[in-house]
Amino acid sequence: MTSTRILVFALLAPLGLVSAQATGDDATTLLVDQLEAAPRLTIDEIFSRAGNLRDIATRSGDYSESDQAAALASLDTALLAKLEDPESLSPQAILLVSACYLQSEDAEIETALGSLLPLLRADDDPVATAAAELLGNRAFKRGLSVDAAKERIDALMAGARNGDWSPELRLACAFSAYRTGGGTERRQARAEMLAFLDSSNPRLRRLGALTLGRIGEVIRGRLRAELKRVALLPGADGALAESYLKQEEMKALHDRKFQNLQENFSRAELPESLRTVDEVMRLISNDHLIGDLVEEKDLVSAAANGMLRYLDQHSAYLPPDYFKRFNQELEAEYGGIGAYVETDQNDGLFTITRPIYSGPAYKAGLTSDDKIVRIDNWPTQGENNDDVIKRLKGKPGTPVKLYIWRRGMDPGLIERPEEDMVVTVTREQISIPPLSTDLLPGDIGLIDLTEFSRVTSTELRQNLRELAAKGMKALVLDLRRNSGGLLSEARNVSDLFLPRGMKVVSTEGRGATYQELETRANAVLPEDIPLVILTSRFTASAAEIVAGALQDHNRAVLVGNRSFGKGSVQTLIPLPGQRDDVFEDSNQNGKWDDWEEITKDWDGDGEFDFASRVKLTIARYILPSGRSIHHEIDKDHNVISEGGIEPDIEVSMGRVEGWRLEESYRIYRERLPRVYVDERWEEHQELFRKLAIFDNKDPNMYPDFDEFMASLETVLPRDDVRQLLRRELRRRVQDERGAEFPGTDYSGDYQEDPQLQKAIRLVLEDLGQTVDDIPEYRATFEDPDADEAGKDDLVAKLPAGDDLASTRALLERARSSDGHLSKGTLDAVLELLKRLDGN
8 A cells, every 4th residue: 555545544533534444546435434334324423524635635743744735635535436437326425525526626516516416315414505605615716617507596586496305405595596696596595594584483483584594685564573582592593693683783883874974974963083184175176276077085095095005005095996996906807808908009000918818819810019999890999908907808708899900001901991801709718827937957946926815825836846847957936026915815826835733923913813824734735845036125014924935934035126115004994885886796706797787786877886995004014933024104204113034145137337327229120130030030940949049148149139229229238239139039929839938028038038047956956966067057147256256357457547548448358358347347346447547
């Protein structure tokens, strides 16, 4: 028997979940005893057993993490195999297997659905009721096809209305339909519960009242009277009814306080502290130069935001439009074509800056720099970006007809596009990629993680496994462009790198409940894989938490610059008296999508509006070592705490002279590198694909480079022009291969990025190698000792006195071969200037 199976037996046998004598060659054998025992268990015992199984399979002890992970995978495989053959199981065994399997993040939800639906018609009423409860698991909201989701909700609603079924089963069906259904199903399920409350049978009224309390129904009238009656009864039902009534009392108290405040305002009895605000608004309206052009609601928003910004830079007032955008960024999902778009400032045309390579636009053949000049029969020229994007978004599965203009086509077709320019794209549910990856020479994985949205940890887990399958030996995690996101995702990402039970972060604040987050699963990245994290001044919030936690637990070495220092906790609070519009949740994902029907439009503007929110700072993040990462200043802008995460090794990206940046931008703006690539692509595309990956920093590898250089009439060094061409090649090649290169034009390229180069040196050292062992690195990496040697050599040769001609000649000879001065040379120039000043 393998070590994994021995582990699982050792864990399960003492708890009676398998017999101590059980044997077998696969994980299915380990479940035999408990599946055979299932018909003898109560429903509570079945769910309890299912709830403990996964925890048992990963329980830490004297076994390796790899054995524990293998045990969990083996358990999932066995559970899935059983669900694929439900005929071999008793109804109780199906409940046990389903309840355990639905806890898996990678569960095949439709397989579980196929096993559970038939149980709704089981002869054993407790079994059928338990199946109805399981069908309300929130996993069914995210893992089903449209047809399967409809089949599930239809079955639940049919059960809720079936007068031949027991009250418990009908209400379980109604509750699950309400919990996971759309707006229509929720209204219908609630109506079924209310019908029980109207019954003349005390038992039915009690069951109906408790189910309505469970869904959060407003407690008043008949419901309040029934819950009060049930609360007098001994036992669990009485205690539950009493808890619902206490919750409602607390809510009523809060509402009364708010109502009193509203009444004060309605009588114009403003507190003295607010009279100043009211008077300033009056002065603005009457006397300010543009006071007649400003709406009162905008002034109120500005005042509210000013109060919050006075406290700290992260608290803010979010009016409905701002909150809508904020929420979309966190969700990272929408229905649309899947492309990054904007109006090109050079030609004024609405442009695809880059397609999302997993999205429908790319699958339909659209690439970077394609111009969308018409959507269906609606021209895009001169239109607001938001209006254009709104037309591109829509219900997944619906087509949109795009008229695409590309450079080289007749400019007259921009305003009068023809049918052969049409590309029809079928919209899909788009998940905005939070990362990009590459496997660098020497089998070093590079992951550029740019945000902590709801999909980040799932995407990262998948990409780590893919890199491992390709033979990854070390990993560089780039967080330099990551400004943070969801705290929950910071913990989920840390799960992938740290053992289970390790502290990730805690919070402390004024009266705030202390919260401590620990990893909940075993690491996906093996401990023997070297890990370096890149940080910068733009690394903030959730990204700092991950970097700091992995640094504190000695799991990663940090390279780069001190991080931003955003270590405070914000919570979003809806303003009392305001409410979101109500919508039909057609795809049952629990959030508003642009194409869904609005069922309550409170202001009647035809748009879905969120209520305003206050983003309020309530606590600080504390890392496992006890340090705070929050950069704090007082009201006079004096620094109280520097904050941020200090890297283990400080490495600068280096500075580029302003004139070089301006000249590079001029060449880019005139699209000269793109013209170069377009004119030579057909003849040299194989070479260009190779140069996008590695060009040895040699301008001569580019066809006609000297001719192109001369045509630019530029004072830029040759190497700067080479870099411009290579950036354009990488843009072109990533479109062709359907995978983004990590990083930006200025980072993430191992040939050009000094911080990444240092990270690579470190992981190679851990692997017992040097950059000299990898040809690509040996040819392109800067020698970290060369600068000082160059400086010493140059300073020794400095001419005496103020011989400027000799000085100029020396500097020309010292100019590096690629046309720019090294750091050592620049230091020597400063030394020279000091000498000349002294003379």
